[in-house]
Amino acid sequence: MTTTLKLSRLTKTYQGVKALDAVSLEVGRGERVALLGHNGAGKSTMMKILLGLIPYDSGEVQVTGAAPGSAAARKRVAYLPENAAFHPALTGREMLAFYLRLRGEPVSAAAGLLDRVGLGSAAGRRIGTYSKGMRQRVGLAQALIGRPELLVLDEPTSGLDPVSRRDFYTILDGLAADGASILLSSHALTEVEARTDRILILSKGVQVAAGTLADLRAQAALPTRLRVRPASGAGPALAAALAEGVPQADGALLIEVPDGGKLAALARVTALGGQVADVDVEPPSLEDIYSHVSRRDGQ
Amino acid sequence: MTRILASFTAEFRIAVRNRWVAIAVVMMVLFSAVLSAAGSAPTGALGADRLSVTVASLTSLAVYLVPLVALLLAFDAVAGEIERGTLPLLLAYPVSRAEVLIGKMGAHLAVLALALLAGYGTAAVAAVAVDPRALAGLPALFRLFWSSLLLGATFLGIGYALSAWSRRPSGAAGLAIGLWLVAVVLYDLALLAGIVASGDGFFTTRVFPYALIANPADAFRLFNLAASGATAAAAGVGGAAGSIPIWDSLGSILIWPIAALMLAIAAFRRVVP
Ligand SMILES: Nc1ncnc2c1ncn2[C@@H]1O[C@H](COP(=O)(O)OP(=O)(O)O)[C@@H](O)[C@H]1O
Ligand SMILES: [Mg+2]
Numbered sequence: 154m155t156t157t158l159k160l161s162r163l164t165k166t167y168q169g170v171k172a173l174d175a176v177s178l179e180v181g182r183g184e185r186v187a188l189l190g191h192n193g194a195g196k197s198t199m200m201k202i203l204l205g206l207i208p209y210d211s212g213e214v215q216v217t218g219a220a221p222g223s224a225a226a227r228k229r230v231a232y233l234p235e236n237a238a239f240h241p242a243l244t245g246r247e248m249l250a251f252y253l254r255l256r257g258e259p260v261s262a263a264a265g266l267l268d269r270v271g272l273g274s275a276a277g278r279r280i281g282t283y284s285k286g287m288r289q290r291v292g293l294a295q296a297l298i299g300r301p302e303l304l305v306l307d308e309p310t311s312g313l314d315p316v317s318r319r320d321f322y323t324i325l326d327g328l329a330a331d332g333a334s335i336l337l338s339s340h341a342l343t344e345v346e347a348r349t350d351r352i353l354i355l356s357k358g359v360q361v362a363a364g365t366l367a368d369l370r371a372q373a374a375l376p377t378r379l380r381v382r383p384a385s386g387a388g389p390a391l392a393a394a395l396a397e398g399v400p401q402a403d404g405a406l407l408i409e410v411p412d413g414g415k416l417a418a419l420a421r422v423t424a425l426g427g428q429v430a431d432v433d434v435e436p437p438s439l440e441d442i443y444s445h446v447s448r449r450d451g452q
Numbered sequence: 453m454t455r456i457l458a459s460f461t462a463e464f465r466i467a468v469r470n471r472w473v474a475i476a477v478v479m480m481v482l483f484s485a486v487l488s489a490a491g492s493a494p495t496g497a498l499g500a501d502r503l504s505v506t507v508a509s510l511t512s513l514a515v516y517l518v519p520l521v522a523l524l525l526a527f528d529a530v531a532g533e534i535e536r537g538t539l540p541l542l543l544a545y546p547v548s549r550a551e552v553l554i555g556k557m558g559a560h561l562a563v564l565a566l567a568l569l570a571g572y573g574t575a576a577v578a579a580v581a582v583d584p585r586a587l588a589g590l591p592a593l594f595r596l597f598w599s600s601l602l603l604g605a606t607f608l609g610i611g612y613a614l615s616a617w618s619r620r621p622s623g624a625a626g627l628a629i630g631l632w633l634v635a636v637v638l639y640d641l642a643l644l645a646g647i648v649a650s651g652d653g654f655f656t657t658r659v660f661p662y663a664l665i666a667n668p669a670d671a672f673r674l675f676n677l678a679a680s681g682a683t684a685a686a687a688g689v690g691g692a693a694g695s696i697p698i699w700d701s702l703g704s705i706l707i708w709p710i711a712a713l714m715l716a717i718a719a720f721r722r723v724v725p
Contacts, residue, residue, distance in 0.1 A: 204544045206725050224546055232544040238537035242469040254458030255545045
């Protein structure tokens with residue numbers, strides 16, 4: 154696997170406050186990596202450093218094999234800043250034409266890019282009249298210009314409605330399949346869960362967890378939940394048989410099974426035979442893992 | 453080159469949309485028209501053609517107006533990008549900060565050129581309409597035009613530097629107005645005070661000529677007055693034009709725009725988005 158982005162022991166201090174503390178990360182070709190963390194965790198700082206926008210104190214940064222912010226790196230990297238802003242007096246098409254020219258691409262590509270992010274009909278309107286979601290999509294459209302090797306997207310889905318979010322991730326999937334690497338930050342854990350290959354969790358500049366979702370689950374060793382629904386009339390009997398179960402509003406029992414005890418618990422439930430209508434197995438979600446590592450880290 | 457063109461095109465569009473073009477054009481036309489009308493009385497007696505006389509008064513106008521328009525166009529250039537939050541994305545693109553600024557300067561110079569063409573053109577038409585000999589003044593008007601652009605470029609560059617230093621448009625606007633006051637008003641007053649105090653002493657003979665040439669606005673005035681031989685008509689600081697070689701003032705108005713652009717680029721390079 155070729156490495157598109159490599160950070161090792163990256164440290165950055167703002168007036169005595171550590172925004173990043175020895176953070177290491179590698180992103181390979183075609184890989185999608187999510188950067189998670191509370192506000193102020195250091196996500197935007199990390200992104201600005203690897204774009205060469207702000208200096209760092211120590212550590213190593215390599216972007217597509219070049220120094221961050223070098224001409225070579227900037228040619229191959231696309232960026233979508235947090236709260237992407239554009240000049241309100243220009244239309245979407247004119248703004249895209251500007252960015253296309255900066256990358257030496259034909260201006261005629263603007264219409265296609267705007268269509269791709271669903272802004273085709275608003276292309277001739279001034280950006281000052283756009284909603285936040287529409288501006289976000291202009292930001293996405295400019296990030297698609299050329300064939301970037303690495304896309305750095307800072308909270309790209311903030312301000313997008315659920316349908317737009319899905320469309321957005323579909324576009325990202327296509328890019329990653331074509332070999333582009335993607336680093337994105339997010340608050341929305343559930344959407345990242347299914348749509349990224351690896352996850353890095355930052356807390357106050359410290360890397361508190363990193364890996365695939367499966368890795369993180371194993372590391373956190375969180376309980377799995379079984380949701381057992383009783384057959385009609387079997388509720389009380391089931392509650393007696395599964396004394397540790399917590400009754401839910403819909404009549405189901407929720408059982409927390411410690412890491413590694415899932416099969417044994419399932420065997421017990423199946424043994425109850427006709428009393429059970431259905432069982433759902435809920436592995437610890439990213440949300441659980443996230444609050445687990447954040448709590449452990451003293452939040 | 454296409455990157456400079458990108459910056460130029462976007463900036464020029466923005467200037468048109470934000471009515472800067474209209475404001476600058478109206479301002480120049482208005483002042484030129486007033487000057488043409490006011491300067492009508494005593495011309496024939498001096499023997500100069502009507503347009504040459506108008507150029508002399510346009511020069512005095514341009515000394516104030518061109519730096520002002522240039523600073524108004526420039527103060528938002530970097531600070532505005534910072535405030536709108538558009539700078540991080542721009543600087544992530546494969547474009548150098550010098551290219552961005554040169555493109556902006558080209559666009560702002562184009563706006564200024566339009567305003568000057570309209571204003572000086574109005575004055576020329578008015579002069580030729582009443583005095584057919586006024587065509588003889590066209591070379592002087594052309595000289596005023598390109599030297600005005602150089603003066604504008606100087607203050608554009610300085611305006612960009614102020615914009616980068618202050619980081620906020622309001623702060624940059626304040627600095628720009630302050631600079632304008634100092635460079636085109638207070639500077640001359642201070643020099644006059646120096647002359648009065650020194651008489652024919654060291655300041656008047658040694659320092660004053662260089663102090664005049666060092667200020668781009670004064671150098672611009674000296675150059676145009678000296679070149680058109682209109683020094684007799686000019687009072688105050690302009691009266692010194694005769695004693696300073698024209699090459700010195702020409703050198704000053706040629707060097708200043710380059711120096712100002714380099715200053716602007718250096719200031720912009722130090723901006724952390
Ligand atoms: N320009 C700055 N000056 C001082 N501190 C800053 C600056 N930018 C960010 N910080 C601090 O650095 C930390 C990380 O911020 P940031 O990277 O924006 O976090 P995130 O994007 O994860 O919300 C925060 O404590 C923030 O207050
Ligand atoms: Mg952030």
